[in-house]
Amino acid sequence: MVKKFRKVVIVGTGFMGGCLAKAIKKKKMAQLVWGVVRNKRREKEVKKLNIFDEVTTNYCQAFKSSDFIILATPVSSILQCIKILPSYISKNCVVTDVGSTKEVILKSARKYIKENFAGSHPLCGSEKKGAINSVDSLFENSLCIITPIKKNKPFKIVKKFWGDLGCKTVILKEDIHDRILAYTSGLPHLLSFSLTASLPPSFSKFIPASFKELTRISGSPPQVWADIFLTNRFLKKTLNNFLKNLTKLSELIEKRDRKKLNSALSKVSKKHRKLISASLNNLN
Numbered sequence: 001m002v003k004k005f006r007k008v009v010i011v012g013t014g015f016m017g018g019c020l021a022k023a024i025k026k027k028k029m030a031q032l033v034w035g036v037v038r039n040k041r042r043e044k045e046v047k048k049l050n051i052f053d054e055v056t057t058n059y060c061q062a063f064k065s066s067d068f069i070i071l072a073t074p075v076s077s078i079l080q081c082i083k084i085l086p087s088y089i090s091k092n093c094v095v096t097d098v099g100s101t102k103e104v105i106l107k108s109a110r111k112y113i114k115e116n117f118a119g120s121h122p123l124c125g126s127e128k129k130g131a132i133n134s135v136d137s138l139f140e141n142s143l144c145i146i147t148p149i150k151k152n153k154p155f156k157i158v159k160k161f162w163g164d165l166g167c168k169t170v171i172l173k174e175d176i177h178d179r180i181l182a183y184t185s186g187l188p189h190l191l192s193f194s195l196t197a198s199l200p201p202s203f204s205k206f207i208p209a210s211f212k213e214l215t216r217i218s219g220s221p222p223q224v225w226a227d228i229f230l231t232n233r234f235l236k237k238t239l240n241n242f243l244k245n246l247t248k249l250s251e252l253i254e255k256r257d258r259k260k261l262n263s264a265l266s267k268v269s270k271k272h273r274k275l276i277s278a279s280l281n282n283l284n
Contacts, residue, residue, distance in 0.1 A: 002164045003157065005030040005068045011081055012072035013037050013046045013055065014221070015126060016098055018134025020070060021051045023165050026136040036062045051131055063088035068161070071097035075104065075227040082108045082117075089116060094154045096120045096161070100181060100224075101231040102147045102174035110149055118158040119147035121177065122167060123185075127219040140166035147174045182234035187242060189225055190235070192218040 008024055010017045013035040021033045035052035036059060037043045046055045056062050063069065069089065071078045078099050085095060095117045099105050102119055109117040124142040126133070144167035148155035162169050172180070196218040199211075229235060252261040 002027060002029055003160050004028070007032045007034065007066045008068045008070065009034045009036060009062045009066045010052070010070045010072055011036040011062075012077070013042070013052065013131050014072070015128055015130055015134055017070075017072040018049070018051050018131025019136070019138040020072060020098075021131075022134055022136035023139055027164060029161075029164060030068070034062050034066070046131060049131055051134065059084065060088055063093075065090075067093055068157070069093060069095045071095070071099070074221075074224045075099045075101050075231050076223075078105055079108050082112050085113050085116075089113070091115070094118070094157045096154075096158045098122055100185060100228045102177045103233065104231045106147060106149065106174040114149050115152075116154055117149055118152075118155040119149075119174065120158055120162060121145045121147070121181075122162065127217050129221055142167050144169050145177055146171045147177050178232050179234045182232050182238040186228055186232050186235045187238050189217050189220065190229065190239065191242075192216070193225070 008030040010020050010033065013021075017035060021035065024030050024033050032053045035046055035055045037046055037055055037057055039057060043055050043057055046052065054062075063085070066089070069085070071081055073081070078097050082095075082105070089095065093116055095109075095113055097105055097119055098121060099119070100121060102121065106119055109119065122139055122142060122144040124138050126138075139162070144162040146155065146159050146162070146169050148158075148171065159169050159171075192215050195211075196215045199207075249261070249264060252264060
């Protein structure tokens with residue numbers, strides 16, 4: 001049976017916030033779904049989309065009588081919001097987030113709302129921006145990582161919430177989450193931004209599909225990724241490891257060692273097939 005909430009409040013009404021609101025409504029998981037925005041101009045824009053039952057800039061009004069709050073903003077904004085939550089929420093209100101860096105968020109949550117909070121990170125999204133591009137099916141058959149402070153009632157509610165949305169859930173400690181995501185998400189985005197920045201503008205008419213695929217995510221919201229790059233302490237080590245592998249390939253090209261280059265590329269190609277197979281199997 002689907003867990004039903006009285007009033008869900010989503011702080012952040014961008015693409016992810018819009019997808020959450022649509023998915024919750026589609027599955028009839030809440031009587032009311034509110035959206036909290038940063039200013040009156042944004043409030044007016046989001047109201048026109050008719051995604052939320054109510055849109056406001058007023059935290060006090062939004063959090064009043066809410067029983068589930070989702071923080072769906074960049075990491076720096078999530079940290080700011082966590083600090084003010086104790087002044088507004090009841091002891092029975094459950095709070096989660098969708099932030100891509102977990103150590104800093106869990107540290108703040110332990111300080112301010114440890115009895116109400118369980119962290120989460122759905123591994124799905126898009127380079128598209130804004131609630132106007134949101135869909136109600138984003139979370140179907142996707143993976144969501146849960147990072148609880150402890151395995152209490154909020155943890156159980158958050159875990160069931162994502163399961164009800166269609167996600168397979170995995171529980172991880174926040175440092176393990178950040179170490180993994182540095183490789184699987186942070187580094188790919190960093191490389192995509194760098195690859196786009198490296199292309200001479202005069203070459204744009206010659207861009208093939210492969211370049212478009214590799215750079216698609218460089219169209220992602222800059223503030224979101226600046227926050228992630230600055231708050232994941234494992235990203236630097238991950239980048240250094242990548243540069244070592246890149247340097248090895250560069251040296252083989254420089255030496256024009258066809259045999260060793262072909263061998264190295266073959267090993268990577270085989271590894272790629274295994275990785276993709278394992279990824280698909282984990283979601284089945």
